[in-house]
Amino acid sequence: MxxxxxxxxxxxxxxxxxxxxxxxxxxxxxxxxxxxxxxxxxxxxxxxxxxxxxxxxxxxxxxxxxxxxxxxxxxxxxxxxxxxxxxxxxxxxxxxxxxxxxxxxxxxxxxxxxxxxxxxxxxxxxxxxxxxxxxxxxxxxxxxxxxxxxxxxxxxxxxxxxxxxxxxxxxxxxxxxxxxxxxxxxxxxxxxxxxGIGLHPDDNEVVAVYDLGGGTFDISILQIHNGIFEVLSTHGDTFLGGDDFDRAIVDFWLQQQATGQVSSSQSLRLLAEQAKKHLSQHESYENTLDGVTYAISRAQFEALAQPLVDRTLASCRRALVDAKLKPEQIEKVILVGGATRVPLVKKAVSDFFGREVFDKLNPDExxxxxxxxxxxxxAGNQKDLLLLDITPLSLGIETMGGLMDVIIPRNTKVPAKVGRRYTTSIDGQRNLKVAVYQGERDLVEHNRKLGEFILKGIPPMPAGLPKIEIHFIINADGILQVKAQELRSNVAQSIDVQPQYGISEEEMGRMLLESIQHAQEDMARRALLEARNEANNIILSADKFVQQHAAILSPEEIEITRTLTSDLRVAVAGTDKDVINKAMEDLNAYTSPLAHRAMDTAIADAIKGISL
Missing domain, CATH: 3.30.420.40 (ATPase, nucleotide binding domain)
Structure with a gap:
């Protein structure tokens, strides 16, 4: 490989x-x-x-x-x-x-x-x-x-x-x-x-990485053994970061302004960010904006920041519980993210884990x-380090419209096993063709076909109800096994292929080069085909909806729905994804209240005569 x-x-x-x-x-x-x-x-x-x-x-x-x-x-x-x-x-x-x-x-x-x-x-x-x-x-x-x-x-x-x-x-x-x-x-x-942690093959330790960025926080517990990094647990808050420290300072200043005079929110936020950075090195901060003096001490700032820091420590406790570890079992603690420059954060994390933190490098970088x-x-420039074998080209299957759905991306370490769930696109569909491809292009016509098989005997159900799980399993020798199973009936089928067989390094290189050269046009074609697929599903749903709920719709509502559906059909026949998306948006916006009404009617009919 x-x-x-x-x-x-x-x-x-x-x-x-x-x-x-x-x-x-x-x-x-x-x-x-x-x-x-x-x-x-x-x-x-x-x-x-x-x-x-x-x-x-x-x-x-x-x-x-x-x-x-x-x-x-x-x-x-x-x-x-x-x-x-x-x-x-x-x-x-x-x-x-x-x-x-x-x-x-x-x-x-x-x-x-x-x-x-x-x-x-x-x-x-x-x-x-x-x-x-x-x-x-x-x-x-x-x-x-x-x-x-x-x-x-x-x-x-x-x-x-x-x-x-x-x-x-x-x-x-x-x-x-x-x-x-x-x-x-x-x-x-x-x-x-x-x-330098984990670079040596003999490294064997448990590391906590505390990452407090501008807008997000997460804590990860890693087990490093023989150069392999295993994530034991991760926890965090995707809406907690240094920006919240800034907002706390802004709120503090606004409460101090008895006159209610407020500077531009963005200007005041930038001033708060400046104050936060200044207080990492000094005991107090004072500046003037639009004729108003804004001041804050480090002690005041730390009182404002403490509840936010406590939230991060709660995540640390949860991550340790998930990893089945105690704080003293963590051997190294690394600080990441600009907000970890705040002295309060550094001290709180150090106290929580009971050890000095790694913070010598620029946390932003x-x-x-x-x-x-x-x-x-x-790149092979560190000769003493061994890289595991990897898949040189992506592996995936063909989906609606001839799109390539990548299941095992290029450069995945092997052995590997990846599964993904699919469903049918037609009512009563009994069979499903699974075509396996190798390559980096968005359309299968530009990739290399490795084989195909048909999953037969799917129970007839409305489109979207069958649950079909497809697994790609590639072993250390590069042999790929593809399995498909319908989960309700347990019908299954599989195929074994050898992705590397009959393809040279030069051919792989050509395929990679073409994927980069044609990335823009491939992405545009994929976006168009995905919009068409989504639009066709919406058209099918809209037609069914009118047919099944005509009794609760007015003639005008039926006419408008059909007109908007027709507009969407015209858009699908074109080549502008934005026009298709706009037509979908218009149809969804109009039919959404109608769908809610249909649901309310169905619920009312279902409970009619039932005493609660």
Whole structure:
């Protein structure tokens, strides 16, 4: 299972080692790092001041994209067209984020479905993958400007709690940005590597990684043994971070203003952030804004911050319980995230675990630095470290519209076993063809077919009810077994294939190169096909709804529903995903109250005559 480099300029395959960068794609800030003379280094901006790129994307009036510090300035002046915290939406459906939708100041399409979330900016629809790709493109340009060469390979970090969908979304964002993502690494693993923990084969210890960033907190307990990082437990709060410390200071100041005079909320928040940083080194802070003096002492700030710190420690207790460990069994504690610079945080964590914490490295940069070290290992530059074999190309199956659904991503360590659940798309469907493909393109027509089989004997049910589980199992010899089973009836079928058989390194390299060269058009085609698939399901549901509930609908409601459904059919026949999404949005918006009425009627009929 060899590795090879792709020269994007020349379009050929190179055998020698190539620079691979490490990327921390964060909720609040993102960074890129690389190995320079044996040391991991985070790359600064053009002015040489900051290594941080705010994870904020702004769309101008002409739909140009701005990322970073300039985009952050638009949060106040143009919030509807400024996207932040997109990492929270990666791999998420509408249902997943419904409870926290009010957190976001921009337009998330309000559909109560399992489809992946979309963000509306003006008349365009964007996925979190596309938006994250813009951040990655900015990081790619930064490192290329620094080094004066094209960068095509990267290691990207994700939280330990990210699921398969979120990890795959991160890979897709990298590909769309023109990066071959060699590995997705857990953030706590990267932080450990940055301190040299786990680099030696004889390392055997339990490590806690306390990560308090700008907008999120998580604690991870790792067992490191023979170079393998096992996540024993993880816990946290996806809406707790340094920003909450800032808000606490703002609230404190507002309570002090008897006149009720309030400065611009964004200006006051920036002043609070400045105060928080100042108080890490000094005992008091005072400044003037719009003629009003704002002051706070470290003692006052710590009193405000203590409840927030206590919430993080509660998560630490839960993580220890889940890992079946006591605080004294933790051998090393690593601090990650800018908010851990607050002295109160450092002391509280040290007291909780009963030991000194690792905090010598820049907590904002530590994850990116660890990613760069992991990238250097993958490049083969650390000869004393052994890498497990990996799958050189992604493995997946064909889904509706000829889309490739990746089940085992490229560069997954083997042996591996991954399962995913599917269902039928037609009422009464008895058989399901499972076609297995290898490759990096979004459409199966561009990938290599490995084999297929038919799962027969599925009990006839309405579309969407059968539960079909498909497992990909690849052993240490690279032999892939694909199993499919309908869970209600237990009918099953399987096939064995050898993904490596009959394919050369040159052919694999060509497939990888093409996946990067065609990433933009592939993503556009995938988005169009996914929109069509979703629209066709909605059309089917709308037709059924009118047919089954005509008795409770007025002639006007039936006519409008049919007109909107017809409009959606016309949109599906076209090639503009945004037009399809808009037509779906219109149909869903109109029929949602009708569906609620139908549900209320059904419930009323069901309980009629029943005494409660």
């Amino acid at each position: 060899a590795k090879f480099a792709i020269n994007l300029k020349e379009g050929n395959i190179e055998k020698e080692s190539e620079l691979i960068v490490g990327i921390d794609l964060g909720t609040t800030n993102s960074l890129v790092a690389y190995m320079k003379e044996g040391q991991a280094v985070a790359v600064k901006d053009q002015a040489g001041k900051s290594t941080l790129v705010p994870s904020i994307i702004h769309f101008t009036a002409d739909q140009s994209v701005i990322v970073g510090d300039e985009a952050r300035e638009k949060l106040v002046t143009d919030p509807a067209n400024t996207i932040y915290s997109v990492k929270r939406l990666m791999g998420k459906s509408y249902k997943d984020i419904k409870q926290v939708e009010q957190y976001f100041g921009y337009r998330i399409i309000d559909e109560d479905t399992d489809s992946l979330v979309k963000i509306r900016v003006k008349d365009k629809f964007f996925t979190p993958i596309e938006l994250s790709a813009e951040i990655l493109k900015t990081l790619k340009r930064r490192i290329e400007r620094e080094l004066g060469e094209t960068i095509s390979k990267a290691v990207i970090t994700v939280p330990a709690y990210f699921n398969d969908a979120q990890r795959q979304a991160t890979r897709d964002a990298g590909k769309l940005a023109g990066l071959d993502v060699l590995r997705i690494v857990n953030e706590p693993t990267a932080a450990s590597l940055a301190y 530590i994850v990116a630095l660890g990613a760069a070290i992991q990238a250097d290992i993958l």
